Amino acid sequence: MLTITKLAKQFGLSRSTLLYYDKIALLSPSKKTNNGYRLYSDNDLQTLKKIRQFADAGLSLKQIKQLLASDQQSSTRILNNRLTTINTEIQALRAQQQTIVQLLENKALLKKTRIMDKKTWVSLLRSAGLDDSGMLKWHQAFEASSPEMHQDFLESLGLSATEIKKIRAA
DSSP, X not given: OEEHXXXXXXHTOOHXXXXXXXXXXXXXOSEEOTTOOEEEOXXXXXXXXXXXXXXXXXXXXXXXXXXXXXXXXXXXXXXHHHHHHHHHHHHHHHHHHHHHHHHHTOGGGGXXXXXXXXXXXXXXXXXXXXXXXXXXXXXXXXXXXXXXXXXXXXXXXXXXXXXXXXXXXX
């Protein structure tokens, strides 16, 4: 059994965080001594590990509480929803990144960002020996194996929706 101070220290949390978790019934101690000390079991420690993993995934305490209380199907739904949200946020951030570079009108900034534009990508494929036919086969294989990832990749290149649709339909 661990005291609240030892458990907090083990996870790099404040004591008040664990008190708050107890208050909202997210993680309650297995035992309380007569003098009010909270004692946490190995099961509590495992639960806190899960809580921290879910928090690291960007889930709210409310969502974490739902996850801990839910069955596998509900857990999968909650995690899939979070993943969808993250993908949408990444897409929006990529668009913002490209817009900022365009507004600054400084092509040298592209080297300081993680933006891969269409011109650079085509140049890399050509230097790897792919011609137009090879690039088409590459896109077809990408689309067949992972359509959503292919969509994300094409969007990350800053292509228009029309151009993306054309590439994915080929």
